[in-house]
Amino acid sequence: MMVDHQNIYLILSALLFVIGAAGAITRRNAIIVFMCIEIMLGAVNLVFLTFSRANQSVEGTFMVLFIMAVAAAEAAVGLAIFILMYRKAGSIDVDRFNIMKW
Amino acid sequence: MLTNYIPVLVMILVGVAFGVFSVVVSSNLGPLRRFKVKKEPYECGMKTQGATYVQTPIKYYVVALLFLVFDLECVFMYPWAVHYKKLGLFGFVEMMVFIAILFVCYLYVWKKGALEWE
Amino acid sequence: MDMLEFVVPELDFRAILPQIILAITALTVLLTGVFSREKKGPAIGFLSLAGVALSFSAVVFSGSQTVSSFSGMLTNDSFARFISMIVCVVALLTILISINYRKISPAINSGEYYCLLLFAALGMMFMGSAGNLLMVFVALETMSISIYALAGFQKQREKSIESALKYFLLGAFASGFLLYGFALVYGATGTMDIVKIGRFLNDHPLVVHSPLLLGGVALMTVGFGFKVAMFPFHMWTPDVYEGAPTSVTAFMATGVKAAAFAALIRVFYVALGSLQVDMTQIMWVIALLTMTVGNVVAIAQSNIKRMLAYSSIAHAGYLLVGFVAGGELAISGMLFYLLGYAFMNLGAFGVIALLAKKDGEYTELSDFAGLGFKYPAMGLVMAVFMFSMAGIPPTAGFMGKFYIFTAAINSGFIWLAIFGVINSVISIYYYLRVIVTMYFKEPEQDIVMLTPTGAIILALVIAAAGVLFMGILPSSVLDIARNSTTLIM
Numbered sequence: 231m232m233v234d235h236q237n238i239y240l241i242l243s244a245l246l247f248v249i250g251a252a253g254a255i256t257r258r259n260a261i262i263v264f265m266c267i268e269i270m271l272g273a274v275n276l277v278f279l280t281f282s283r284a285n286q287s288v289e290g291t292f293m294v295l296f297i298m299a300v301a302a303a304e305a306a307v308g309l310a311i312f313i314l315m316y317r318k319a320g321s322i323d324v325d326r327f328n329i330m331k332w
Numbered sequence: 333m334l335t336n337y338i339p340v341l342v343m344i345l346v347g348v349a350f351g352v353f354s355v356v357v358s359s360n361l362g363p364l365r366r367f368k369v370k371k372e373p374y375e376c377g378m379k380t381q382g383a384t385y386v387q388t389p390i391k392y393y394v395v396a397l398l399f400l401v402f403d404l405e406c407v408f409m410y411p412w413a414v415h416y417k418k419l420g421l422f423g424f425v426e427m428m429v430f431i432a433i434l435f436v437c438y439l440y441v442w443k444k445g446a447l448e449w450e
Numbered sequence: 451m452d453m454l455e456f457v458v459p460e461l462d463f464r465a466i467l468p469q470i471i472l473a474i475t476a477l478t479v480l481l482t483g484v485f486s487r488e489k490k491g492p493a494i495g496f497l498s499l500a501g502v503a504l505s506f507s508a509v510v511f512s513g514s515q516t517v518s519s520f521s522g523m524l525t526n527d528s529f530a531r532f533i534s535m536i537v538c539v540v541a542l543l544t545i546l547i548s549i550n551y552r553k554i555s556p557a558i559n560s561g562e563y564y565c566l567l568l569f570a571a572l573g574m575m576f577m578g579s580a581g582n583l584l585m586v587f588v589a590l591e592t593m594s595i596s597i598y599a600l601a602g603f604q605k606q607r608e609k610s611i612e613s614a615l616k617y618f619l620l621g622a623f624a625s626g627f628l629l630y631g632f633a634l635v636y637g638a639t640g641t642m643d644i645v646k647i648g649r650f651l652n653d654h655p656l657v658v659h660s661p662l663l664l665g666g667v668a669l670m671t672v673g674f675g676f677k678v679a680m681f682p683f684h685m686w687t688p689d690v691y692e693g694a695p696t697s698v699t700a701f702m703a704t705g706v707k708a709a710a711f712a713a714l715i716r717v718f719y720v721a722l723g724s725l726q727v728d729m730t731q732i733m734w735v736i737a738l739l740t741m742t743v744g745n746v747v748a749i750a751q752s753n754i755k756r757m758l759a760y761s762s763i764a765h766a767g768y769l770l771v772g773f774v775a776g777g778e779l780a781i782s783g784m785l786f787y788l789l790g791y792a793f794m795n796l797g798a799f800g801v802i803a804l805l806a807k808k809d810g811e812y813t814e815l816s817d818f819a820g821l822g823f824k825y826p827a828m829g830l831v832m833a834v835f836m837f838s839m840a841g842i843p844p845t846a847g848f849m850g851k852f853y854i855f856t857a858a859i860n861s862g863f864i865w866l867a868i869f870g871v872i873n874s875v876i877s878i879y880y881y882l883r884v885i886v887t888m889y890f891k892e893p894e895q896d897i898v899m900l901t902p903t904g905a906i907i908l909a910l911v912i913a914a915a916g917v918l919f920m921g922i923l924p925s926s927v928l929d930i931a932r933n934s935t936t937l938i939m
Binding site: 247250251254260263264267270271273274277278280281284285287289290292293296297300303304307308310311312314315318319324 | 583584587588591595598599602605608611614615618619622623626629630632633634636637640641642643
């Protein structure tokens with residue numbers, strides 16, 4: 231059974247999540263930031279599938295389907311925003327869009 | 333049972349060995365002369381033109397986005413299809429409602445002109 | 451084992467009638483927007499208004515039964531109905547403001563704008579009634595994705611794009627944390643059903659302090675913290691609120707807050723009730739810091755939208771005081787406060803939306819100089835909203851704070867209540883500054899208000915009446931809120 235290897239998957243997903251989060255914080259290109267966020271969502275999917283398998287319940291698997299669909303919708307809105315940025319400023323650097331102080 | 337796979341393993345080994353062998357041997361034995369034409373991506377054939385960094389028309393992204401969104405809706409149809417018989421007429425109507433909502437969005441996209449290339 | 455054992459669930463469509471009405475209206479509005487030739491008039495706005503009104507009546511007349519439907523995905527209790535009512539009020543007032551705001555920003559007079567607004571409201575309603583973490587997530591994203599797009603609706607204004615960008619990136623980042631938290635809680639308890647998680651943790655006290663569950667709860671707190679603008683995850687608020695179109699800012703400051711707090715209350719009280727003692731030890735510090743940071747930084751702001759953004763952080767802090775206190779009185783106080791906050795904040799943003807010009811807006815505080823005498827009615831309602839936000843009687847803001855701080859004292863958080871009162875006193879300074887500017891400063895430039903249409907007058911009258919009614923006769927609303935604290939356990 232795969233349950234025996236649960237920890238491997240959990241560690242892998244934790245690593246992926248940290249990589250994604252670190253990238254999202256440090257990168258300046260909007261699309262790369264968004265890709266890093268997608269890595270985080272991928273890590274979450276892995277956790278859900280692992281636990282779905284371990285708990286013998288189908289709920290986690292369905293959650294993955296919904297996360298995928300929502301991520302697609304998010305990507306659509308996100309890319310629209312990036313295109314808007316590019317048209318306005320000719321760049322998708324996140325720092326370029328910082329007229330308001332944090 | 334695993335013995336069935338031994339020919340595959342042998343094949344892989346032979347393939348990898350041949351690849352490594354030919355690369356190593358040819359780079360060691362052959363004479364090495366570097367000049368400009370040789371450095372081009374395609375040494376023989378037509379001369380390359382323009383920059384490799386080409387901008388894709390923005391229309392392409394719109395189509396790609398629409399594809400992505402509508403494509404992923406199919407994800408929800410697979411579990412439905414698996415249980416289609418158990419769900420009966422009710423399940424059919426439910427999925428029709430789902431598709432009807434998508435169809436409204438499709439109508440919107442179409443009317444808005446996002447599907448026209450020009 | 452058969453993971454795919456399947457039973458057709460019992461479905462109760464009456465339970466989601468208000469949401470169905472909203473969804474149908476949203477789709478109709480979307481199609482009307484592209485198919486009708488008439489692009490300038492307010493017809494689309496009134497169509498969506500009718501939909502929201504219908505949905506509101508469906509909420510009010512849906513009876514008082516407490517049912518869990520769609521195999522536990524939705525819990526239709528009185529708490530969910532109260533949140534739905536708040537969301538309807540918010541959507542109603544936002545649409546009324548938008549109908550007028552289209553003169554400043556013609557882009558928002560489109561089917562897309564109202565469609566996204568209605569879908570966001572739909573997501574908020576589902577957040578209030580979600581009975582499963584999956585539903586919380588889907589509802590949250592329905593709301594958030596719509597609002598990302600709404601924030602960037604003024605395509606020509608760089609600030610609007612920046613606002614959409616920041617809200618989008620940070621929102622997506624936060625939902626990553628929220629989801630990881632959900633996943634760990636699911637792993638620790640083996641279920642995503644909020645009620646079942648609560649029962650499981652009651653029966654298995656050992657799991658309550660397992661690292662898996664605690665990690666999940668911490669990550670969930672981060673995720674929710676972003677959505678409710680809780681310290682230290684509040685950094686995005688001022689930028690996003692300043693940049694977004696004023697009507698959208700009003701909508702997200704009130705609606706998102708109500709929906710996010712609803713989900714927060716349900717998840718943390720019902721599912722994680724066993725952890726409440728541990729939670730409060732951290733949360734009271736966060737509540738204190740959220741109030742203080744919001745109020746102190748708001749003093750330094752010269753832009754009124756930015757000031758209201760920091761004030762919204764402070765209000766999230768007051769609401770967190772109620773969250774820390776817990777119990778029936780605190781929940782009813784929070785519900786009361788959320789409704790009152792919806793009225794006063796939408797009212798204030800409605801006034802700001804009246805002063806906007808074509809290529810930008812008059813949002814500096816100094817732009818308000820002398821307007822109190824020039825437009826007495828406008829000055830008066832703005833004063834009412836500012837008094838209410840500062841918590842001066844007889845307004846909704848005062849009564850809301852009163853209930854929340856009373857609940858905090860009853861639960862033994864006397865110091866927290868005292869700090870809350872001190873914070874309210876600090877906040878009076880910058881709220882009153884708006885009134886002082888309006889009445890006692892000489893105008894630097896000649897600012898002309900938009901001719902108010904019936905819609906915005908109606909919105910401001912409803913908002914002001916709501917604020918005063920809840921301040922003068924609070925018991926009638928509080929009774930409803932009290933009856934709305936029964937969560938399905």
